[in-house]
Amino acid sequence: MRPRRISNKRRAHRPTPQVATLTIVLAILLAGLPLAPPDVSLQAQQKSKLPRPRRLDEDFTWKRDPVTGELTAIPAGSATKGGSSKGSGETAASSDAHAISVVTQIVAVTCSVIGADGAAVRGLQLGDFRVFDEGVEQPLTYFDSSTESASVAVVIDASPSVLRESDEMRNAARALVDALSASDHTAIVDFSAHTYLQLPFSSDWGLIRKAVARVDARSLLEDTGGSNIYEAVFLTARELFAGRTGRKAIVLLTDGQDSGLGLTLDPKTAGPRAGWPRDQLTFDDVARALAADDIEVFAVSTEGRPKIMTPEWVQLHASQTLLTYAAQGWGIPAYTLYLAELTRRSGGQLYFLREAETLANTFRQIALKIRAEYTLGFSPANNANAMPHAGWHQLRVEVIDHGDPAVVHRSSYYVVATP
Numbered sequence: 001m002r003p004r005r006i007s008n009k010r011r012a013h014r015p016t017p018q019v020a021t022l023t024i025v026l027a028i029l030l031a032g033l034p035l036a037p038p039d040v041s042l043q044a045q046q047k048s049k050l051p052r053p054r055r056l057d058e059d060f061t062w063k064r065d066p067v068t069g070e071l072t073a074i075p076a077g078s079a080t081k082g083g084s085s086k087g088s089g090e091t092a093a094s095s096d097a098h099a100i101s102v103v104t105q106i107v108a109v110t111c112s113v114i115g116a117d118g119a120a121v122r123g124l125q126l127g128d129f130r131v132f133d134e135g136v137e138q139p140l141t142y143f144d145s146s147t148e149s150a151s152v153a154v155v156i157d158a159s160p161s162v163l164r165e166s167d168e169m170r171n172a173a174r175a176l177v178d179a180l181s182a183s184d185h186t187a188i189v190d191f192s193a194h195t196y197l198q199l200p201f202s203s204d205w206g207l208i209r210k211a212v213a214r215v216d217a218r219s220l221l222e223d224t225g226g227s228n229i230y231e232a233v234f235l236t237a238r239e240l241f242a243g244r245t246g247r248k249a250i251v252l253l254t255d256g257q258d259s260g261l262g263l264t265l266d267p268k269t270a271g272p273r274a275g276w277p278r279d280q281l282t283f284d285d286v287a288r289a290l291a292a293d294d295i296e297v298f299a300v301s302t303e304g305r306p307k308i309m310t311p312e313w314v315q316l317h318a319s320q321t322l323l324t325y326a327a328q329g330w331g332i333p334a335y336t337l338y339l340a341e342l343t344r345r346s347g348g349q350l351y352f353l354r355e356a357e358t359l360a361n362t363f364r365q366i367a368l369k370i371r372a373e374y375t376l377g378f379s380p381a382n383n384a385n386a387m388p389h390a391g392w393h394q395l396r397v398e399v400i401d402h403g404d405p406a407v408v409h410r411s412s413y414y415v416v417a418t419p
Helices: 017-029 042-047 160-179 205-214 229-240 283-292 311-316 325-329 334-346 356-371
Strands: 060-064 071-075 107-114 129-133 136-138 140-144 151-157 185-191 195-202 248-254 295-301 349-352 374-378 391-399 406-409 412-415
Touching: 107 391, 129 140, 129 374, 151 229, 185 205, 185 229, 195 205, 195 229, 229 248, 229 283, 229 334, 283 295, 283 334, 283 412, 295 334, 334 349, 391 406
Parallel strands: 151 185, 151 248, 248 295, 295 349
Antiparallel strands: 060 071, 107 374, 107 406, 129 136, 129 391, 140 374, 185 195, 391 412
């Protein structure tokens, strides 16, 4: 969690059958959301100039704090240890959380409420919610029912492993951004061995479409070194979302087969390990970055769903980590297990492309879920002038007097250590 100021004013080749379905699936994902107003000027959009792509993993080095264990990025030539790289969003100047002057410390919790019929429950008010921080109920000081603009970063795998599907993935990303509200802000990122920012957060639909069209796996064939999925997510979270408010989400299109972190079914591979560089990025670093800024991850995998991973099974494990030694007997590939864990921790969801026969109805429900998300805020430790202890805090959100619906939210939040 990073401290921030809260104001009372609301802001703002030939496709295979399975892969070709991705465009339809993602269109359904946000179907029904308001489209751009009909008076948007196409001529004005065509005049918009797309910025040059920028490599996000350039001009800095990683540095892990020996006390807190947190990983920070130090700009090249910086003499200050623990410094962070400059953000690339519209509020890049606020990327250093330690330098933000705040009036009220707020923990934001984005959640959706699902009834027994599987439909999203809408129309709830602040008094319908209860939030618990480490088991202690906290008074709510902020409430929003999807009226603020959302910030959605579309992160597209453009590595050689998805070359055959690259055109379809690009079309799917276009369908996704076309379904977003005209008031939302969208960023476009693609990656292979390195991560490239095609467009910072923007509400200019002309620029957004141009940025999506520019994503091409063929252009990254010389970007050798594997597919660094989690580094791309980490950089997107740290570089683009710093200082942003409202609902925040990363939509990740990938096969899930990361080659950068050495992840296996051994849970210890999620964190720093013996024999590896201390300053190397880990899965736990990625999860912390997402939790610090309340960023949901919705991942669409081009792989098949493991048999054991039924929706009921996923719900049963929603409040507990999937990274256990028991996972070695579940028949879940490591690359799918970690995608599922990332979405679980962030309060998002993992989807599987090859479920074309059943995804239509599921994605209609997801579309309603996204439209009906609520953002709750509380002052930790019941003290607006004091920060909670650094590290992880367990969260629980309940809805009262509405038939005991399921509440989907991140399982914990993370407080970044301060000097």
